[in-house]
Amino acid sequence: MSNEAVEAPPPAAQPTVSARTLLPLVLPALAVGVGCSLLFLAVSEAAEKLQELVWTELPDALGVDGYGAPWMILLLTLTGVLVGLVVWKAPGHAGPDPATLGLGGEEPLPPYVLPGLVVVTALMLAGGPSLGPENPIIATNVALAFWLGRKVLPRAPGALWVSLASAATLGALFGTPVAAALVVSEALAGKPLPIRGSLWDNLFGPLLAAAAGALTTTLVASPSFDLGLPPFGRPGWSDLLAAVVVSCAGAVLGMVAVFAFPYVRGAFARLRHPLLTLPLGGLVLGLLGALGGHLTLFKGLHEVGELAADPEGWSAGQFAGMTVVKLVALLVAASCGFRGGRIFPAVFIGAAFGLCAHALVPGVNVSVGVAAGVLGVLLAITRQGWVSLFTAAVLVASPAILALLCIASLPAWLLVTGRPQMQLSQDGTPLR
Structure with a gap:
């Protein structure tokens, strides 16, 4: 027997994908991207018109304060009643229990569910509950793309339409395809790639759909996430320390809501009927709005812009109060059955918390x-x-902020990974 070591076989070469394989994705990706953006913009526009009507024009006509406590409590409760009626009576009950759903990737909903889901999403966005549009809009676009795509191109795999619609909607929501590329690449990690090629081969279609969705949104609505905060120059050691401490404290704060989620959801679930759970949730949200002020209502993206426009305009106690009220409002809205996502209200919570840190310790760069x-x-x-x-x-x-955030994300991730998520399985236990 030879003493020579057995040489390991050379690693298999990365399979290549020709342009001929990817080019057929161009037209479907563009069509899905534009269509998903237009639906998102249509729902947003309808919600904004309704919000203007019920929060400004109607109270002005009645001679009442639109952001006074009585009107907030009445309107949030009424929003719960209307959403509860749709969930109760609409075909498909406006989709599955939102407490069991994530950002995307679930099975496409049947088309008959979508009208009810769109209606309750618009009512929620206009009425003031602390949820964003991302989850129901993604679910609606995925279902429509899947249904239409299978009719137009029956030989195309169903998973193609799901990935294109998810990426397109994320591009439309954020006004850039970067977020979609990051989410899709994270979803593909550790899984067999749909296309036998590189990661970029598999990102080609979703990234194109996301770009089309983002460009359509930008051309029509010109969204911007820049809060106009004071310029941040060269980071120092104190900035790194502040970023680590604040991000870890924010993660702990968020985990308080995560741990409470199954218990609050279970309490609402005992009422068993949407015409009980949703109006009660709306009433609680109205009381919270009266306590925290009108900035703690709605999805929070416009409201966080108001906070950032005047970082010195509130005390540390006021920032802390808005942080806690918004966190509880998000927990209640996500538990009582309102259809909506959690990214945008979480942005408000985190921003208010960071502004509180700045107010407490002025050395913390805003x-x-x-x-x-x-x-x-x-x-x-x-x-x-x-x-x-x-x-x-x-x-x-x-x-310059990106390097600090990359470092700060590591200890914060250690605090949350492996722990319960803010999403429940069908038996009511939290996912991990």
Whole structure:
């Protein structure tokens, strides 16, 4: 027997994909991207018109304060009643229990569920509950793309339409395809790639759909996530320490809501009927709005812009109060049955928390505080690492902040990974 060591076989070469394989994806990706963006914009526009009507025009006509406590309590409760009626009577009950759903990737919903889901999403966005549009809009676009795509191109795999629609909607929501690319690459990690090629081969279609969705949104609505915070220059050691401490504290704060989620959801579930759970949830949200003020209502993206426009305009106690009220409002809205996502309200929570840190310790740079607070809270609430890092970074619009956030994300991730998520299985236990 030879004493020579047996040489290991050379690693298999990465399979290559020709342009001929990818080119057929171009037209479907563009069509899905534009269509997903237009639906998102249509729902958003309808919700904004309704919000203007019920929060400004109607109270002005009645001679009452639209953001006074009585009107907030009445309107949030009425929103719960209307959403409860749709969930009760609409075909498909406006989709599955939102407490069991994540950001995307679930089985496409049947088409007959979608009208009810769109209606309750618009009512929720206009009525003031602390949820964003991302989850129901992604679910609606995925279902429509899957249904139409299978009719137009029956030989194409169903998973293609799911990935294109998910990426396109994320591109439309954030106004850039970068977030979609990060989410899709994270979803593909550790799984067999749909296309036998590189990761970029598999990102080609979703990234094109996301770019089309983002460009359509930008041309029509010109969205911006930049909060206009003071410029952040060269980072120092104190900035790194602040970013680590604030992000870790934000992650702990977010985990408080995560741990409470199954218990609050279980309490609402005991009522068993949407015309009980949703109006009660709306009443609680109205009381919270009266306590925290009108800035703690709605999805929070416009409201966080008001906070960031005047970082010195509130005391540390006021920032802390808004942080806690918004966190409880997100917990209640996600538990009682309102259809909506958690990214945008989590951004408000993290930003208010970061501004509180700046107010308590003026040496904490306001941009670092806001970005690190958003990073920590999002990591806990969404458990989406790339989305959390990307969202926190774009709020400040300073390349120098990115290195701090990358470092700060590591200890914050250690605090949340492997722990319960803010998503329940069908038996009511939290996913891990």
